[in-house]
Amino acid sequence: MAKPFYLTTPLYYVNAKPHIGHAYTTVVADTLARAHRQRGERVFLLTGTDEHGEKISQAAQEQGISAKEFVDRNSDTFHSLWKLLNISYDKFIRTSDPAHQVVVQKVLEKLKPQLELGSYKFWYCVPCETSFGLSEVEAAKALCPQCQRPVSQVEEEDYFLPLEKHRAWLKETIQKNPNFIRPESRRNEVLGMLTNELPALCVTRPKERVPWGIPVPFSPNHTTYVWFDALINYISALEWPDNEKFHHYWEESGGPLHLVGKDIIRHHCLYWPIILHALGLPLPKMVFAHGWWLVKGEKMSKSKGNIVDPQAVVEAYGLDAVRYFMLRDVPFGDDGIFSEEALIKRINSDLANDLGNLVYRTLTMIEKHAGGKIPAGKPDSGLVELAAQAEAGVWSGLSNLAPGDALKSLWELITRANKLVEERAPWTLAKEGKRQELESFLYQLADTVRAIALLLWPFLPGTAESTWKQLGFTTDLGTQHLPAALKEHIPPGQAISKGAPLFPRLQ
Numbered sequence: 269m270a271k272p273f274y275l276t277t278p279l280y281y282v283n284a285k286p287h288i289g290h291a292y293t294t295v296v297a298d299t300l301a302r303a304h305r306q307r308g309e310r311v312f313l314l315t316g317t318d319e320h321g322e323k324i325s326q327a328a329q330e331q332g333i334s335a336k337e338f339v340d341r342n343s344d345t346f347h348s349l350w351k352l353l354n355i356s357y358d359k360f361i362r363t364s365d366p367a368h369q370v371v372v373q374k375v376l377e378k379l380k381p382q383l384e385l386g387s388y389k390f391w392y393c394v395p396c397e398t399s400f401g402l403s404e405v406e407a408a409k410a411l412c413p414q415c416q417r418p419v420s421q422v423e424e425e426d427y428f429l430p431l432e433k434h435r436a437w438l439k440e441t442i443q444k445n446p447n448f449i450r451p452e453s454r455r456n457e458v459l460g461m462l463t464n465e466l467p468a469l470c471v472t473r474p475k476e477r478v479p480w481g482i483p484v485p486f487s488p489n490h491t492t493y494v495w496f497d498a499l500i501n502y503i504s505a506l507e508w509p510d511n512e513k514f515h516h517y518w519e520e521s522g523g524p525l526h527l528v529g530k531d532i533i534r535h536h537c538l539y540w541p542i543i544l545h546a547l548g549l550p551l552p553k554m555v556f557a558h559g560w561w562l563v564k565g566e567k568m569s570k571s572k573g574n575i576v577d578p579q580a581v582v583e584a585y586g587l588d589a590v591r592y593f594m595l596r597d598v599p600f601g602d603d604g605i606f607s608e609e610a611l612i613k614r615i616n617s618d619l620a621n622d623l624g625n626l627v628y629r630t631l632t633m634i635e636k637h638a639g640g641k642i643p644a645g646k647p648d649s650g651l652v653e654l655a656a657q658a659e660a661g662v663w664s665g666l667s668n669l670a671p672g673d674a675l676k677s678l679w680e681l682i683t684r685a686n687k688l689v690e691e692r693a694p695w696t697l698a699k700e701g702k703r704q705e706l707e708s709f710l711y712q713l714a715d716t717v718r719a720i721a722l723l724l725w726p727f728l729p730g731t732a733e734s735t736w737k738q739l740g741f742t743t744d745l746g747t748q749h750l751p752a753a754l755k756e757h758i759p760p761g762q763a764i765s766k767g768a769p770l771f772p773r774l775q
């Protein structure tokens with residue numbers, strides 16, 4: 269059976285509209301999922317929405333509608349955005365799904381013997397939906413150590429999962445598995461968190477104060493803490509505990525790859541592994557924490573009015589330009605600056621000048637000099653070798669969670685092909701009547717463009733599919749397998765169907 273690959277994005281809060289940061293993780297996840305599928309793996313890409321808790325119910329109240337109505341409406345916005353961004357998820361989970369709620373309740377039942385009912389004082393940040401120990405917040409200022417917004421002190425009777433007794437185990441696990449948390453800087457940050465005693469994790473809320481949450485099965489006065497509920501999605505989506513899906517995608521695959529932002533590593537690298545350990549379940553394969561998109565060097569926020577709306581950017585510049593920019597411009601893991609100038613620069617140089625130009629001029633010359641049909645010829649061994657190198661570079665970049673490096677490898681092939689056009693000057697061959705040489709070169713170029721479409725597909729599926737069709741293929745590009753498809757070549761005589769340039773230059 270095909271190798272399983274399980275990949276997740278965070279579940280996005282539905283209190284506000286999606287922004288470019290949400291689109292980012294999901295586009296990277298989609299690219300990885302497509303690349304793994306293209307190599308014959310059985311992929312399960314999970315995304316969805318996080319719908320309970322104080323933040324959501326406050327937002328619903330502000331709009332004067334019920335929490336249920338509010339989450340249904342806003343979850344749809346994420347659905348539509350993923351459609352617009354061409355996200356090939358296998359499941360879109362909502363934490364309000366009844367099936368998810370049942371699993372959360374099963375987990376709570378299973379952990380009950382380990383939970384402690386108690387009354388503790390802690391600081392709580394509603395925007396982060398995160399509690400902090402008394403010593404973690406400076407009382408005079410009362411600001412969240414994570415987002416710097418005001419926190420309030422809470423003291424109430426709740427169920428707690430003790431974390432401290434798992435601390436030594438977790439530290440050793442992280443130390444022994446250098447790839448469990450990446451990049452290295454985040455791993456060190458988590459190891460730093462593990463040098464201090466870990467306060468117990470409050471896993472419930474009094475129903476009276478936070479009614480919008482999953483009921484706790486053994487305590488009618490409590491609902492489930494939103495983060496505890498949300499993390500469980502990674503196993504409820506696989507229908508844990510009684511389904512073969514869990515065995516296949518969690519156990520046989522070596523565990524999920526969780527893509528998360530750097531602000532939620534405490535939840536994914538401390539709480540989540542400990543919850544799994546307490547349940548007796550194996551750990552994820554990796555948690556990769558990426559950086560943040562900033563605008564003019566600042567965090568995006570409603571109050572600053574600088575939130576980048578992915579839908580507006582896609583409508584203005586085209587989906588694949590935006591996908592390319594996000595995947596190529598900033599190393600996954602680092603913070604990046606989102607600016608239209610930088611986006612336009614990438615469009616003009618890499619997409620219009622390099623990729624678009626190669627495809628357009630190749631097809632134009634085939635129309636002009638070969639009657640619109642792929643001429644007779646044989647693949648050029650040098651170009652075939654370069655395509656194989658690009659394939660290896662793409663795969664190693666993606667396997668290393670460096671989509672930008674993967675694209676750089678692919679662009680080496682594109683650049684080389686464009687350079688060859690200049691060197692071989694087919695227009696001169698035409699003028700001099702060197703038909704056979706001309707046709708043979710045009711064949712080699714078309715065959716290289718075919719390889720480029722195959723390699724480009726996970727990153728820019730729409731552009732790759734359009735290129736594939738323009739080359740005259742009627743097959744579905746998404747069902748081609750790598751690296752085998754690179755050993756095949758374009759059939760001579762195939763009628764091309766040239767379209768407009770893929771990426772017009774922008775001012």
Ligand code: MSP
Pocket residue numbers: 277278279280281288289290292293318498499501528529530531532559560561562568
């Ligand atoms: N609901 C929780 C996650 C639960 S996962 C079981 C949550 N939601 S969120 O909507 O606030 O954030 C979702 C993701 O968006 C996080 O990974 C966060 O890092 C990411 N981003 C939020 N702003 C971002 C940028 N400006 N740039 C890049 N990613 C950012 O946290």
